[in-house]
Amino acid sequence: MKELGNAGITSPLGFKANGIACGLKKSGKPDLALIYSLVPATAAAVFTKNAVKAAHIMVDAKHLQSGEAQAIIVNSGNANCCTGARGIKDAQLVVTELAASLEVLPSRCLMASTGVIGKYLKTEKILAAIPQLIKGLGFDGSDAANQAIMTTDKFPKQATVRFLMGKKTVTIAAMAKGAGMICPDMATMLCFVTTDANISLPGLRKALKLAVDASFNCISVDGEMSTNDSVFVLANGLAENKLIGTSGPGFEQFCAGLTQVCLKLAKMVVEDGEGATKVIEMRVEGAATQAQAKQAALRLANSPLIKTMIAGENPNWGRIPAAIGAAGVKMNPDKLSVELQGKTVYQNSVSKVTDLDILVPLLRSKDIVIRVKLFSGKYSQTMWASDLTHEYITINTEYN
Amino acid sequence: MKELGNAGITSPLGFKANGIACGLKKSGKPDLALIYSLVPATAAAVFTKNAVKAAHIMVDAKHLQSGEAQAIIVNSGNANCCTGARGIKDAQLVVTELAASLEVLPSRCLMASTGVIGKYLKTEKILAAIPQLIKGLGFDGSDAANQAIMTTDKFPKQATVRFLMGKKTVTIAAMAKGAGMICPDMATMLCFVTTDANISLPGLRKALKLAVDASFNCISVDGEMSTNDSVFVLANGLAENKLIGTSGPGFEQFCAGLTQVCLKLAKMVVEDGEGATKVIEMRVEGAATQAQAKQAALRLANSPLIKTMIAGENPNWGRIPAAIGAAGVKMNPDKLSVELQGKTVYQNSVSKVTDLDILVPLLRSKDIVIRVKLFSGKYSQTMWASDLTHEYITINTEYN
Numbered sequence: 001m002k003e004l005g006n007a008g009i010t011s012p013l014g015f016k017a018n019g020i021a022c023g024l025k026k027s028g029k030p031d032l033a034l035i036y037s038l039v040p041a042t043a044a045a046v047f048t049k050n051a052v053k054a055a056h057i058m059v060d061a062k063h064l065q066s067g068e069a070q071a072i073i074v075n076s077g078n079a080n081c082c083t084g085a086r087g088i089k090d091a092q093l094v095v096t097e098l099a100a101s102l103e104v105l106p107s108r109c110l111m112a113s114t115g116v117i118g119k120y121l122k123t124e125k126i127l128a129a130i131p132q133l134i135k136g137l138g139f140d141g142s143d144a145a146n147q148a149i150m151t152t153d154k155f156p157k158q159a160t161v162r163f164l165m166g167k168k169t170v171t172i173a174a175m176a177k178g179a180g181m182i183c184p185d186m187a188t189m190l191c192f193v194t195t196d197a198n199i200s201l202p203g204l205r206k207a208l209k210l211a212v213d214a215s216f217n218c219i220s221v222d223g224e225m226s227t228n229d230s231v232f233v234l235a236n237g238l239a240e241n242k243l244i245g246t247s248g249p250g251f252e253q254f255c256a257g258l259t260q261v262c263l264k265l266a267k268m269v270v271e272d273g274e275g276a277t278k279v280i281e282m283r284v285e286g287a288a289t290q291a292q293a294k295q296a297a298l299r300l301a302n303s304p305l306i307k308t309m310i311a312g313e314n315p316n317w318g319r320i321p322a323a324i325g326a327a328g329v330k331m332n333p334d335k336l337s338v339e340l341q342g343k344t345v346y347q348n349s350v351s352k353v354t355d356l357d358i359l360v361p362l363l364r365s366k367d368i369v370i371r372v373k374l375f376s377g378k379y380s381q382t383m384w385a386s387d388l389t390h391e392y393i394t395i396n397t398e399y400n
Numbered sequence: 401m402k403e404l405g406n407a408g409i410t411s412p413l414g415f416k417a418n419g420i421a422c423g424l425k426k427s428g429k430p431d432l433a434l435i436y437s438l439v440p441a442t443a444a445a446v447f448t449k450n451a452v453k454a455a456h457i458m459v460d461a462k463h464l465q466s467g468e469a470q471a472i473i474v475n476s477g478n479a480n481c482c483t484g485a486r487g488i489k490d491a492q493l494v495v496t497e498l499a500a501s502l503e504v505l506p507s508r509c510l511m512a513s514t515g516v517i518g519k520y521l522k523t524e525k526i527l528a529a530i531p532q533l534i535k536g537l538g539f540d541g542s543d544a545a546n547q548a549i550m551t552t553d554k555f556p557k558q559a560t561v562r563f564l565m566g567k568k569t570v571t572i573a574a575m576a577k578g579a580g581m582i583c584p585d586m587a588t589m590l591c592f593v594t595t596d597a598n599i600s601l602p603g604l605r606k607a608l609k610l611a612v613d614a615s616f617n618c619i620s621v622d623g624e625m626s627t628n629d630s631v632f633v634l635a636n637g638l639a640e641n642k643l644i645g646t647s648g649p650g651f652e653q654f655c656a657g658l659t660q661v662c663l664k665l666a667k668m669v670v671e672d673g674e675g676a677t678k679v680i681e682m683r684v685e686g687a688a689t690q691a692q693a694k695q696a697a698l699r700l701a702n703s704p705l706i707k708t709m710i711a712g713e714n715p716n717w718g719r720i721p722a723a724i725g726a727a728g729v730k731m732n733p734d735k736l737s738v739e740l741q742g743k744t745v746y747q748n749s750v751s752k753v754t755d756l757d758i759l760v761p762l763l764r765s766k767d768i769v770i771r772v773k774l775f776s777g778k779y780s781q782t783m784w785a786s787d788l789t790h791e792y793i794t795i796n797t798e799y800n
Contacts, residue, residue: 051733052725082721084734084749117718118751227722304704305796312797318482318517322627325452333451334484349484351518390793396705397712397789 001257003264004171007160008142012171012196013238014038017141019148022129024077024115024122030148032126033074034098034133035192040108041236043069044205046212048229055080055087055121056111057230059095063107067201069234070108072192073098073133074149075126076177078115081227090121101130112190112230114151114177142175149177149190152395154272159264161257165241165250170197172257178269189216189269191231193261197254198237199244206246207255208233215262220301220385221273231262270384275391280310283371284324285380292329293381299327300370300383307388310368315359317345324372332375339371401657403664404571407560408542412571412596413638414438417541419548422529424477424515424522430548432526433474434498434533435592440508441636443469444605446612448629455480455487455521456511457630459495463507467601469634470508472592473498473533474549475526476577478515481627490521501530512590512630514551514577542575549577549590552795554672559664561657565641565650570597572657578669589616589669591631593661597654598637599644606646607655608633615662620701620785621673631662670784675791680710683771684724685780692729693781699727700770700783707788710768715759717745724772732775739771 010017019033045064047057063069073094080087091111099106113121136144146156160173176191199207212231244250270279282300287293300306303323309316320338324331337347341362345353353359368387410417419433445464447457463469473494480487491511499506513521536544546556560573576591599607612631644650670679682700687693700706703723709716720738724731737747741762745753753759768787 049728050722050725051727051731052721052736053733079718082718082746082749082751087749117716117722118746118754227725304792308793308796311793314797316517318479321452321482322450322517325450325627327451328449331451333453336452346482346518349482349487351482354518388793389797390790392704393708393711393788393790393793396708397714 001161001163001260004160004162007173008146008158009035009173009175009192009194010139010142011160011173012194014196014236015194016137016139017145018133018136018138019141019144019146020129020133020136023125024075030144031075031077032129032133033145033148034137035072035145035194036102036137037070037234037236039236039238040068040070041234042067042199042201042204043232043234044201044208045230045232046208048227050227052082052227054113054228055083055091056113058088059091060110063110066107068108069110070104071098071102072110072112072232074112074190076114076149076151078113078119078121079117079228080113080121082118083120086120090123093123094126097127098130101134110232112232114149114190114228117227146175149175151177153177157265157268157272159261161260163253163257165253168239168241170239170241171195172197172261174261174265176265176269178272189229191216191262191265193231193233193258195233195235196237196239197235197244198239198241199235199254200246203244203246203251204233204235207251207258210255211258211262214259215266218383219266219270220298220383221270221276267384270386273386274395275389276386277389278310278366278368278387280368280370280385280387281382282385283369283380283382284374285371286374286376287379287381288330288377290379290381293379296324296327296329296374297381297383299323300372301385304388307385310363311387311389313360313363315356315363320370320372321346329374330376335375337373341365341369401561401563401660404560404562407573408546408558409435409573409575409592409594410539410542411560411573412594414596414636415594416537416539417545418533418536418538419541419544419546420529420533420536423525424475430544431475431477432529432533433545433548434537435472435545435594436502436537437470437634437636439636439638440468440470441634442467442599442601442604443632443634444601444608445630445632446608448627450627452482452627454513454628455483455491456513458488459491460510463510466507468508469510470504471498471502472510472512472632474512474590476514476549476551478513478519478521479517479628480513480521482518483520486520490523493523494526497527497530501534510632512632514549514590514628517627546575549575551577553577557665557668557672559661561660563653563657565653568639568641570639570641571595572597572661574661574665576665576669578672589629591616591662591665593631593633593658595633595635596637596639597635597644598639598641599635599654600646603644603646603651604633604635607651607658610655611658611662614659615666618783619666619670620698620783621670621676667784670786673786674795675789676786677789678710678766678768678787680768680770680785680787681782682785683769683780683782684774685771686774686776687779687781688730688777690779690781693779696724696727696729696772696774697781697783699723700772701785704788707785710763711787711789713760713763715756715763720770720772721746729774730776735775737773741765741769
């Protein structure tokens with residue numbers, strides 16, 4: 001599976017993109033993006049499990065019942081969430097106008113929003129900008145689109161893989177915006193995947209769920225779940241590979257590619273987390289069930305004491321057994337082992353390393369690995385988390 | 401129920417206490433306390449649910465099987481946790497020596513520890529200090545004991561209530577140390593309740609569980625659960641009231657008094673939480689079940705985005721519906737209402753207040769009340785939490 005360095009969401013065949021400023025962001029920075037497939041694409045999405053959902057998700061969920069889409073319009077600067085019936089109407093208005101201008105069925109147009117909560121969308125600004133947005137669509141438009149979905153992201157996030165299926169070349173590309181929002185209210189994660197793979201709707205839905213479970217569902221910046229989190233995939237079939245179903249070698253290959261792209265972006269989201277200075281890989285092994293492995297890893301990933309310990313390069317490793325003990329999972333506390341950067345610091349109820357001259361240098365790396373063995377079974381799970389710093393507090397206490 | 405202002409754990413009849421420095425704390429501050437009842441008392445305790453438990457809990461759990469105790473020795477400066485078989489031996493050694501010096505049965509002596517994790521207890525320092533500790537026991541020793549259990553607590557925490565049962569006066573007193581530890585590794589909460597009430601062992605156990613559920617189990621500083629958290633109660637019967645059982649008006653009265661004392665201390669622990677500048681009361685109403693009400697309130701209490709919002713007096717109230725939506729409980733998102741300081745800011749999917757001139761002054765108070773109605777049933781739950789500040793990060797990133 002070949003990874004393409006600087007390619008973006010227009011690398012698969014038949015995708016154009018654009019990004020412009022329409023005036024939603026006070027800063028005047030780009031805030032409106034469009035992703036467009038020349039032909040109708042098989043489409044699927046995974047949305048936030050938050051019971052309070054943004055308006056765009058209501059519209060998308062309905063449109064995605066058909067399993068087909070051709071365009072996704074994305075605005076930053078306003079989440080269009082907690083906006084009730086008017087918010088849904090506003091999203092429908094944008095999508096309807098886009099469909100008319102693109103001359104495609106309204107049900108083939110999707111929308112995503114990210115930004116401040118509880119304020120109505122200035123639809124007139126979006127509607128006025130749609131002609132320019134469409135006019136500027138290009139095969140080289142991925143960077144512009146990527147800029148327009150960013151909020152306080154410190155860097156754009158994209159990933160692309162290319163591989164052979166039989167004699168056909170298939171490309172999967174994606175861009176994401178991540179967990180960094182200041183004026184807006186919370187960390188919304190949006191991800192858009194484009195691919196020229198020829199895949200059935202059930203196959204695409206299944207692959208997306210598997211890929212998201214193994215990537216975006218394995219990261220945590222602060223344990224918060226956004227009202228707008230969404231991952232979309234459009235598969236337009238232009239690679240002309242043999243149709244991929246819901247199993248078999250072709251499905252496995254596609255799924256591996258999709259997971260690789262999503263996992264790369266997920267780690268970039270953590271790296272760009274609010275105030276993050278380090279990426280912590282939390283690996284739990286020897287759990288009694290897969291669910292318990294995940295529960296334990298999530299407990300580590302959301303522990304403020306572990307996250308501040310890593311931020312401060314402070315080797316108080318006792319926080320790790322204490323957090324895992326509080327995870328509510330089956331474990332053998334008498335055997336429990338804890339590794340920091342590959343070094344066992346605690347095992348069989350005995351401290352293995354307390355020497356600060358050994359411990360402190362271990363934590364100077366930007367990438368930290370914590371490994372915990374529960375001795376209760378054979379299941380394991382890895383999560384990625386950011387550290388917790390003063391900058392996180394600054395970002396989230398200030399109101400701009 | 402009369403609250404006594406400055407009284408401490410020696411206010412009930414027949415209790416003496418003392419606190420001294422034995423050299424466990426580098427600072428030379430008091431670090432060893434003793435609580436002593438002149439006669440054997442009915443005894444119960446509630447311990448952390450953390451699977452990784454401190455050594456003292458192993459010893460206490462065994463001794464408490466008899467339901468009787470006469471003395472509790474408490475050291476600060478070392479948690480004696482993650483210290484394996486040697487840690488348990490060390491705790492047993494201290495308790496055995498204390499029993500011999502006090503001339504009481506070893507099974508009637510209990511121990512509690514708070515401090516750094518993963519280091520062996522310097523038992524020789526404790527053993528050498530026991531004679532002086534016992535010699536100094538006094539009916540006016542509650543302040544000395546309170547000083548000796550503190551770690552980074554900014555103020556001592558004690559509460560006392562007195563009431564009539566029939567013609568007899570019953571007193572319940574307690575002291576606690578809370579969620580502030582720097583050199584040590586985590587926030588350990590210890591609480592010691594003394595009472596001269598005459599109560600059966602089943603009655604005492606039941607009342608303690610109810611009181612802890614309604615107080616210490618309803619607070620959160622950072623969502624972490626300590627390896628050492630313990631609440632002890634000794635009831636020596638010297639008030640000579642009619643024996644309290646497990647139900648009836650006498651039980652209700654005792655339970656109300658015990659809960660009042662525990663709740664007062666629990667709120668003081670939050671007020672003194674690491675870096676805390678505000679106490680936030682999180683009230684969830686209209687939940688489908690009691691468990692869901694608690695789950696939702698806990699989600700609010702542990703939300704870093706809500707806690708930083710309150711710290712910064714930043715009125716981004718959209719974080720509240722977003723957090724509650726992520727709680728995984730049954731709710732009606734179309735009706736959901738959110739109140740801030742008694743003012744409805746969001747209801748029926750519509751923002752009610754966005755004017756910063758109204759919102760910002762609401763948050764200037766030290767005591768903040770957030771109220772959320774789920775419209776799914778009749779159950780409610782209140783939790784108390786601290787805010788999340790730069791000071792929390794400073795305390796927990798630094799290694800001392």
